[in-house]
Amino acid sequence: MKIRVILSDDHPTVLSGVRHELRGASTIEVVTAVGRSDELVEALSRTVCDVLITDFAMPGSGFVDGLPLLQYLRRTWPDMKIVVLTTIDNQAMLREMTNSGVHAVLSKLDDVDHLIAAVHAVYAGATYYSPSVKTKAAAPEVVHRTPQPLTPRETEVIRLYTSGLSINEIADRLNRAKQTVSAQKIRAMKKLGIERDADLFMYAYETGLTTVGSKSIK
Incomplete structure (x- = not known):
């Protein structure tokens, strides 16, 4: 067969x-x-x-x-x-x-x-x-190897950043200090083994964190 x-x-x-x-x-x-x-x-x-x-x-x-x-x-x-x-x-x-x-x-x-x-x-x-x-x-x-998981706050920062918002805009939306948002982005990238923003955008799209134009599976 x-x-x-x-x-x-x-x-x-x-x-x-x-x-x-x-x-x-x-x-x-x-x-x-x-x-x-x-x-x-x-x-x-x-x-x-x-x-x-x-x-x-x-x-x-x-x-x-x-x-x-x-x-x-x-x-x-x-x-x-x-x-x-x-x-x-x-x-x-x-x-x-x-x-x-x-x-x-x-x-x-x-x-x-x-x-x-x-x-x-x-x-x-x-x-x-x-x-x-x-x-x-x-x-x-x-x-x-299992990558170190992101915290909910780190995930939210990465989702918003790769959706097109700046660090300042994310800080305003989440009511956090700009320095806090920046630090969360840096920590998330370190956990993921990503050094460049270009790779971060690709990661977000490929993993479904940013799903512009796609339908969700319920």
């Missing part, structure tokens, strides 16, 4: 390329491919899937993506194995992915042989992290 795989990525060229390469594996059957997270949920509702290969970020899908989507998939289809195929190399984000319960994480720059190996590994009950992901994350142990 072949391993039934569903592909999910908002880049048609990626979908086409991955589908073509997987056709060369006699043990794998690509049952369908979708380009939006809402289409993915619909496909999973009507199609049996052993292993899902999905991108982490699919903006403009009309449904949640990133970490909220992975959490939803794990809750709704707990027996399905999830392989994340991504361009993200931020260490904190890689930790978030693995902590969400996915079974494999690979870079889109990896050789296709790693993807085929990952499908076989997760189907057999193992986990798989490609060499490039291990290198970017410093070590497998770092990928698995």
Whole structure:
């Protein structure tokens, strides 16, 4: 019996390329491919899937993506194995992915042989992290390490900051001193292993902390 795989990525060229390469594996059957997270949920509702290969970020899908989507998939289809195929190399984000319960994480720059190996590994009950992901994350142990959780106040500051508010505006809205808000932002970034604001914005979007234009899952 072949391993039934569903592909999910908002880049048609990626979908086409991955589908073509997987056709060369006699043990794998690509049952369908979708380009939006809402289409993915619909496909999973009507199609049996052993292993899902999905991108982490699919903006403009009309449904949640990133970490909220992975959490939803794990809750709704707990027996399905999830392989994340991504361009993200931020260490904190890689930790978030693995902590969400996915079974494999690979870079889109990896050789296709790693993807085929990952499908076989997760189907057999193992986990798989490609060499490039291990290198970017410093070590497998770092990928698995649970990040220090943010306090509710730190989370609120990061949410507002990545939504476009300045430190002064956040201080006014939350009735806190500017210095307090700034310190909470700095502490949050340190906990997440993030040094640049650009990476903080990406983290907030990828983890669902900032979900502009997405629908929430109830």
